[in-house]
Amino acid sequence: MALRRGCNHTRPMDTDARELMTELREDHRNMATVLDLMDRIVVQMEAGKDPDFELFDEMMRYMTVYPDAVHHPKEDIVYGQLRSRRADLAEDLDHVPDDHNDIAHLGSLLRDEIEAINAGAAVRREKMIEDTSAYILRLRNHMRWEEEDLFKRIDKMLDDEPHAVDIEDLGHIKDPVFELEIEAGFRRLLASLRSTS
Numbered sequence: 001m002a003l004r005r006g007c008n009h010t011r012p013m014d015t016d017a018r019e020l021m022t023e024l025r026e027d028h029r030n031m032a033t034v035l036d037l038m039d040r041i042v043v044q045m046e047a048g049k050d051p052d053f054e055l056f057d058e059m060m061r062y063m064t065v066y067p068d069a070v071h072h073p074k075e076d077i078v079y080g081q082l083r084s085r086r087a088d089l090a091e092d093l094d095h096v097p098d099d100h101n102d103i104a105h106l107g108s109l110l111r112d113e114i115e116a117i118n119a120g121a122a123v124r125r126e127k128m129i130e131d132t133s134a135y136i137l138r139l140r141n142h143m144r145w146e147e148e149d150l151f152k153r154i155d156k157m158l159d160d161e162p163h164a165v166d167i168e169d170l171g172h173i174k175d176p177v178f179e180l181e182i183e184a185g186f187r188r189l190l191a192s193l194r195s196t197s
C-alpha cells in the first residue's frame, strides 16, 4: 500500500471547504492503513509471539499526535457548523464529541500500556490483545459511520453552500507520517508502511 499525500501538499488560499472533506477522507485512508498494521500486532500476540513494541509505540504516538490532536478537532468544527447552519441535516449527532473523547482515551490507555512494556513492566498478554482489538474496532466503526453517514451530510451542506465552513480558520497542520515523513520520530512505522507498499 502506498504512502499518501506528497510532502509538498499545500492548500490553495481560495479553495472551498470540499477540499477539507477530501483531506478528512484521506486521513481516514491513512489511519486505516495504520490500523491494518495494528491487526498484525494482534495476530502476533494471539500466536504467543512478542510484537515489535517500539513499532507499536510509534503507531499509538502517531494516533495521539495526528488523528486525536488534528483530525478529530477539525471534524468537531465542521460538525459544529452543520449543527448550527443545517439543523435539518444534523439529527443524532450529539454523541460525536464523546466518540472522539472515548477514542482518545482508549488510545492513551493503550499507549501507556505499551510504554510500560517498553520500560520493562509486565502487562498481561490477554489484556493487551483485548485493549488493542477494542481500540481498532472502535476507531474503524467510527470512521465507517462518518463516511457512510456523517460525511454525506457535510457534503450535502457544502454542495448547497460551499463556504459554509471557513477553512482558513482551521489552518493546516501536516500529518507527521503521511505528509512530513519525520524519520526520527516514526522510523519504524514508516519502514513498515513502505514494506507493505
Ligand SMILES: [Fe+2]
Pocket (backbone or CB within 6 Å): 072, 075, 100, 142, 146
Ligand atoms: Fe471522527
Ligand SMILES: [Fe+2]
Pocket (backbone or CB within 6 Å): 024, 028, 071, 072, 075, 143, 146
Ligand atoms: Fe474521522
